Amino acid sequence: MATFLLRRLGLMVLTLWILSLIVFFAGQILPGDPARATLGPFAAQSAVQALDAQLGVNRPLLTRYLSWIGGLLHGNMGTSYAYRTAVEPFVRAALINSIKLAALAFVIVVPLAILGGVLAALFAGRGVDRIISVTGLALSTVPEFVSGVVLIVIFGVELKVLPVTASSGVNASDFEQFRHLILPAIPLVLVLFGYIARMARAGTIESLNSDYTRTAILKGLPRWTVIRRHVLRNSLLPTITVIATQTGYLIGGLVVVETLFNYQGLGNLIYKAAVAKDFPMLEGGVLIIGVVYVLATLIADLLLTYLNPRLRIGGAE
Amino acid sequence: MSGLLQPPTEPDGVLPAEPAGSLGMTTGYLGATAATAVAVASRYTPAAWRLLLRSATFYVGAGIVLFWIVCAIFGHLFAPYSPFTQQLLNTNAAPSSAHWFGTDGLGRDVLSRVITGSRDILIITPLATILGTILGTILGLAMGYFGGVFDLIAGRIVEAFLALPIVIIAFLFIVALGPSTVTLIVVVGLVFTPLIARTVRAAALVERQQDYVSASRLFGESPVRVMLGEILPNVMPAILVEFTVRLGYAIFAIATLSFLGFGIAAPTPDWGADISANYIGLLSGYWWQTLFPALAIASLVIAVILIADSIERVLAS
Numbered sequence: 308m309a310t311f312l313l314r315r316l317g318l319m320v321l322t323l324w325i326l327s328l329i330v331f332f333a334g335q336i337l338p339g340d341p342a343r344a345t346l347g348p349f350a351a352q353s354a355v356q357a358l359d360a361q362l363g364v365n366r367p368l369l370t371r372y373l374s375w376i377g378g379l380l381h382g383n384m385g386t387s388y389a390y391r392t393a394v395e396p397f398v399r400a401a402l403i404n405s406i407k408l409a410a411l412a413f414v415i416v417v418p419l420a421i422l423g424g425v426l427a428a429l430f431a432g433r434g435v436d437r438i439i440s441v442t443g444l445a446l447s448t449v450p451e452f453v454s455g456v457v458l459i460v461i462f463g464v465e466l467k468v469l470p471v472t473a474s475s476g477v478n479a480s481d482f483e484q485f486r487h488l489i490l491p492a493i494p495l496v497l498v499l500f501g502y503i504a505r506m507a508r509a510g511t512i513e514s515l516n517s518d519y520t521r522t523a524i525l526k527g528l529p530r531w532t533v534i535r536r537h538v539l540r541n542s543l544l545p546t547i548t549v550i551a552t553q554t555g556y557l558i559g560g561l562v563v564v565e566t567l568f569n570y571q572g573l574g575n576l577i578y579k580a581a582v583a584k585d586f587p588m589l590e591g592g593v594l595i596i597g598v599v600y601v602l603a604t605l606i607a608d609l610l611l612t613y614l615n616p617r618l619r620i621g622g623a624e
Numbered sequence: 625m626s627g628l629l630q631p632p633t634e635p636d637g638v639l640p641a642e643p644a645g646s647l648g649m650t651t652g653y654l655g656a657t658a659a660t661a662v663a664v665a666s667r668y669t670p671a672a673w674r675l676l677l678r679s680a681t682f683y684v685g686a687g688i689v690l691f692w693i694v695c696a697i698f699g700h701l702f703a704p705y706s707p708f709t710q711q712l713l714n715t716n717a718a719p720s721s722a723h724w725f726g727t728d729g730l731g732r733d734v735l736s737r738v739i740t741g742s743r744d745i746l747i748i749t750p751l752a753t754i755l756g757t758i759l760g761t762i763l764g765l766a767m768g769y770f771g772g773v774f775d776l777i778a779g780r781i782v783e784a785f786l787a788l789p790i791v792i793i794a795f796l797f798i799v800a801l802g803p804s805t806v807t808l809i810v811v812v813g814l815v816f817t818p819l820i821a822r823t824v825r826a827a828a829l830v831e832r833q834q835d836y837v838s839a840s841r842l843f844g845e846s847p848v849r850v851m852l853g854e855i856l857p858n859v860m861p862a863i864l865v866e867f868t869v870r871l872g873y874a875i876f877a878i879a880t881l882s883f884l885g886f887g888i889a890a891p892t893p894d895w896g897a898d899i900s901a902n903y904i905g906l907l908s909g910y911w912w913q914t915l916f917p918a919l920a921i922a923s924l925v926i927a928v929i930l931i932a933d934s935i936e937r938v939l940a941s
Contacts, residue, residue, distance in 0.1 A: 318780075325784040441681070441933055448872040448925040452883045456899060456918040460911040471907065552786075562791055563880055567903065577792060578884065581799050593792060597784075 315608055319601050326597040327379070330590050331372050375590070384594075385587035389580075394591040397576060402595060405572035408473070408564070409557050411488050412495035417550060420500045421543065424507025428542070429534070431512055439504060447501030451494035451563045458490050459567075473570035491568040495560050499553055506549040510542035517541070544615055551607030554600050675938045685930030688923055696743040705733035707740045707893040716910050726912035728902055734912055738920050741893035745882075745924070748808050749874040755813030756874075757867045760820025765851045765859075767821060768828025775825075782818040790815050791880055798886040808887065812877050816870055823866045827859040834858075861939050868932035875925045895921050 346355055366374075378385055384394040420443075427439040446454075463471035473491045514520060515538055523533045562574030573592055580588035676682055700707075704724075711731035719726040725734035767775045785793065797811045831837060832855070840854050881887045882896025895917035902913035 321780055322784050325780060329784060441930070444933060445926040445929045448876050448929050449922050450876050450880045450883070450896075450925075452880065452896075452899060452903075453918040453921045456903060456906070456914045457922075459903075459906050460915050464906060464909055464911055556789060560789070560791075562789070562795075563883065566884065574792075578795070581796060589796075593796075596789065596792070 311612065312609075315605060319605055322601055323597060326601075327376060327594060328372075330593045330597070331375060375587075379594070384591035387585055387588045389583050389585040389588065394587050397588065398573070398591045398595055401571060401573045401576040401592070402599075404570065405561055405565075405574065407484070408488055408491055408561065408570065408572060409495070409554070411485070412492040412499065412557065413550075415492060416496040416499045416503060419496070420503035421507045421546060423500065424504035424509075424546070425511050425539065425542070427504065427508045428511030428515065431508075431515075436508075440508065443501035443504045445501075446497045447499070449497065451498060451560050452567050454494040454497050455491070455564060455567045458493055462490060471568070473565070473568035491564050491570060494564055495557060498560060499557070502553060502556075503546060503549055507543065507546045510545045511538060512542075514538045514542040544611055547610055547614075548604075548607050551603040552600075554603040676934060679934040679938065681930045682934035685927040685934065688927035689931065692742045692920075692924055692927075693746060695739045696746045699739040699742065703733075703736035703739045705736045707732060707737045708891055709733070716905065716908075716913075719912050725916045726910075728898070728913045729905060729910075734916055737893040737898055738895070738916050741895045741898060741917065741920065742924070744805070744888045744892065744894055745875060745878055745896075748805060748812075748878050749871060752809045752812035752878070753816065753867060753871045753874045755809060756816030756870060757820055757863065759813065759817040761824050761856070761863055763817060764821035764824025765828050765855060768825040769832060769847060769851050769855065771829075771832075778821075782821060785815075785818050790877060791884075794877060794881060795884060795886050798881065803886050803889065805888075808878060808881065812874055812881075815877070816874070820863075820866055820870060824859060824863060827862040828855055831855045831858050865932065865936045865939065868928065868935055872925050872928040872932060875921070875928065879921050 346358060375385060382395075384398060386392065387394050387397065390397070423439045423443065427436040430436045459471050462469045469490050470487050471490065473487050479487070519541075520533060520537050523537045524530075528536075560574075561572050562578050564570070565572045565575040566578065573596065577589060577592040577596075579585075580592060709732060711727065713731070714723075714727055715729055715731040717723055717727040717731075723733050723735065725738060728734055728737070763778065767778050794811050794815050797814075798807055801807045801811070828851075837850060837854055840850050845853070878887065879896040882894050883900045885897075885900060887896055888894040898917045899914045902910065905913050
């Protein structure tokens with residue numbers, strides 16, 4: 308168990324390091340001069356050079372990477388080129404907003420998708436299964452802004468029951484914030500439903516075909532008891548992993564949803580930083596997404612190990 | 625490159641342990657396909673294709689795709705208006721007998737823009753998917769066949785890329801390289817490469833254990849010949865399913881990038897860009913400007929997924 312944990316942590320650090328390289332060098336190949344982008348096309352060349360020197364962008368690449376990584380290890384993400392203040396408060400505020408939206412989407416989608424997947428598995432090959440599986444797969448490929456537009460037209464424009472923007476103002480109550488997040492959460496739910504339901508279905512079918520389920524049926528347990536105590540307990544394990552890995556997707560989806568619904572989250576932050584060539588902001592935002600993804604995967608693995616005694620006792624692999 | 629890699633272990637009837645955490649426990653975008661595809665690969669018969677022609681979902685999907693292909697090629701001939709003509713006295717007009725889908729903020733006919741807007745997306749998505757499939761197949765075959773250190777390193781890099789949302793990686797590169805048709809194809813193709821590599825790797829790992837692979841290695845066939853001549857034909861069905869599903873996600877990705885402003889430049893008609901240009905109008909009640917392009921995108925992705933689903937079902941039966 309301990310070696311398993313250490314190994315996972317080691318791999319996590321390795322993934323994060325490769326990610327920091329990708330993020331940093333992807334940021335560096337963006338064309339354009341940050342000082343020029345900040346000061347505008349009419350600023351004097353000397354002013355541009357002075358600001359470049361002040362921002363430190365004219366230092367060698369390796370020096371900049373090392374100072375960036377060194378700062379990160381001390382919890383310092385650098386200074387935004389566009390705002391000239393520390394990046395962290397922006398990233399932190401955006402992360403909190405994004406987590407609210409993502410959490411709402413997860414709370415809706417996880418029970419719904421597991422229910423759908425298990426139902427599809429219990430009726431495998433029949434009409435119910437076809438409808439759930441094909442609908443899930445089709446919905447997962449419809450871009451969020453497409454379903455978002457349809458939702459806005461129905462609930463915001465025609466029925467006028469829900470607000471069409473996600474931002475609820477500074478002093479909004481929790482309920483008001485929640486009301487504003489319902490419509491933006493649904494496109495994310497629609498995309499995620501297919502993945503999670505597909506995994507839950509596959510796990511349940513495998514478990515239904517297993518020897519232990521046959522034994523449980525043959526010893527005369529009621530069908531529902533077999534499903535609840537023997538099938539579901541085993542079938543939902545792989546689903547946990549899928550749910551965790553979807554955090555990466557979720558934040559990609561947030562870029563679109565946050566743009567469409569005008570919400571100040573992490574996706575919006577990265578999008579604006581990329582357009583404004585605000586590298587420290589961009590790198591900070593992208594790296595945070597990577598960290599969230601890697602952490603979610605780690606938690607899922609630990610949860611899986613905890614819930615599955617075979618992994619725990621059998622050791623690492 | 626095989627010099628530094630350890631040769632594949634002799635098959636002994638048991639599956640080798642997955643390299644710790646490389647790709648075994650995590651499944652991302654459409655995670656279940658890898659497993660399904662492997663099951664599919666082993667049961668492939670040419671007769672299956674006749675079954676495909678009896679599947680109703682296949683006809684529905686193929687019919688819709690064919691409709692959009694006709695629109696892409698001949699749309700400018702039968703569209704009621706030119707997609708570029710601005711009727712500045714007739715802007716934001718609701719659907720009527722003269723303009724079935726209404727007009728947009730510049731007085732352009734929405735129906736004509738929806739019909740002709742299919743062209744670019746239908747050129748870009750297949751090319752991007754083909755590129756990603758070729759590169760992903762090569763990488764996946766090499767990872768599955770060589771295993772060992774190569775698999776571990778490539779697996780880490782794939783994992784780091786998968787930690788980032790696809791849309792964010794894609795738009796970083798597009799901001800860096802400047803939007804153009806070629807950039808879109810290359811970037812989406814490259815972003816899909818690790819995803820396809822993962823599926824092919826899983827399928828290749830299974831094939832590597834088969835007797836025919838050790839037989840051809842004993843004959844002294846080179847690794848490249850074994851991979852392309854022996855393993856590739858047997859993982860082809862899995863690749864085919866992966867290709868059709870990826871095609872759906874390529875439409876998702878390209879449409880999303882267009883919506884974010886990294887796609888086809890105005891004034892060329894494009895569904896994603898048209899939604900992006902007009903969604904502000906939703907607040908004023910001009911729903912037709914965004915709803916119809918949104919439904920067009922939805923119909924195309926759902927059609928592709930219906931085709932993918934029927935191919936997968938036929939191969940699995």
